[in-house]
Amino acid sequence: MQTMVFGRNMIPLDEVDVHAPRDSDAWYLALMERQFPGSWLPIDQEQVVRCAQDDFDLVSSSNGLLDYIQTITEWGKRTGARSIRKTLLKLQLVPRWLTSTDFRLAFTSGVSANKVCFERELLDHCRMVFEKRDRRPGPSRRAFGTAIITSELCLAQAAVGRNVSVCFRLLAECL
Numbered sequence: 001m002q003t004m005v006f007g008r009n010m011i012p013l014d015e016v017d018v019h020a021p022r023d024s025d026a027w028y029l030a031l032m033e034r035q036f037p038g039s040w041l042p043i044d045q046e047q048v049v050r051c052a053q054d055d056f057d058l059v060s061s062s063n064g065l066l067d068y069i070q071t072i073t074e075w076g077k078r079t080g081a082r083s084i085r086k087t088l089l090k091l092q093l094v095p096r097w098l099t100s101t102d103f104r105l106a107f108t109s110g111v112s113a114n115k116v117c118f119e120r121e122l123l124d125h126c127r128m129v130f131e132k133r134d135r136r137p138g139p140s141r142r143a144f145g146t147a148i149i150t151s152e153l154c155l156a157q158a159a160v161g162r163n164v165s166v167c168f169r170l171l172a173e174c175l
Contacts, residue, residue, distance in 0.1 A: 001128045002064060005042050007121040018105060025122055031113035032123075034106035045126045056130035064125040065118055072115040 011025050016033065020026035042048050049058050079086070096103050106113075117123040 001048065001130065003042060003048065003126055003128075004123050005044050005048075005126055007117075007124040009121040011122065025120060028111075028113045028116045028120070029122060031106055031109060031111070032117060034102040035113065037102070041123070044124075045128065048126070048128065052130055055135075056132055059129040059131045061126060061128045064127045065121075068125040069115060069118050072112060072118070076112055076115070 009025075011029070015026045016029040017026050018030040018034070020030065042051075045061060052058070093103075093107075097107075114123075118125065
């Protein structure tokens with residue numbers, strides 16, 4: 001699983017405000033709220049591990065912060081490169097740009113809020129490999145499957161009102 005979590009420099013949530021001074025931590029985090037409406041990040045890696053503990057063991061974990069910053073940089077270069085195809089795709093977004101203040105703010109501010117939040121360590125990036133515990137009766141056996149999932153699964157579940165614990169329960173049923 002890989003997911004964003006709050007970083008060591010995260011500010012109190014009640015300070016996050018789109019009307020905060022431009023380029024402030026509060027302003028960048030408000031842009032992130034606009035880019036990912038309805039999302040809620042785990043506080044830290046330990047919260048994810050606690051949610052998984054009934055059915056999964058943490059096998060390994062690593063910090064992907066620097067890799068993620070590099071990925072955002074590369075994607076920025078690729079998506080920023082001009083092409084007729086991309087121009088046509090962007091034109092399809094004009095109606096949304098005209099009707100949504102949040103969309104205009106989030107996607108036409110001229111900055112990568114995601115990258116800045118990682119660079120300032122307002123957010124962090126965790127990679128974790130979990131192994132499902134063997135629940136079969138009999139002598140103790142090591143887990144029979146390793147699960148690598150992305151946070152998009154958990155975000156999809158959260159979108160329908162489920163939390164991270166439920167996400168792991170659903171995954172455990174699938175393996």
